[in-house]
Amino acid sequence: MGKRKSRSKAAPKKKVKLDDTFRCPFCNHGDSVECTILYKKSLGEAKCYVCSESYSTNVTPLTHPIDIYSEWIDACEAVNCHEDDDGADN
Secondary structure, X not given: XXXXXXXXXXXXXXXXXXXXXXXXXXXXXXXXXXXXXXXXXXXXXXXXXXXXXXXXEEOOOOOOHXXXXXXXXXHHHHHHHHHHHHHHOO
């Protein structure tokens, strides 16, 4: 008597790794911004090693480097929109 056919286990899916180096919004140099997260101090910092621009923000245990970079880009856009609004009054 033969053994029943058994189904093989599915191979585990690979998780996509999120980037931790990004393009600088000021000098436009690729992969020059590195994000560091200090969870014990609840501090996250994105810093460009080419032009030395940096951005700091508060972090939570769920924060990833892409979140810090996105907040930096949003803050830059908010400042640029605010400056455009002030200049439009003239």
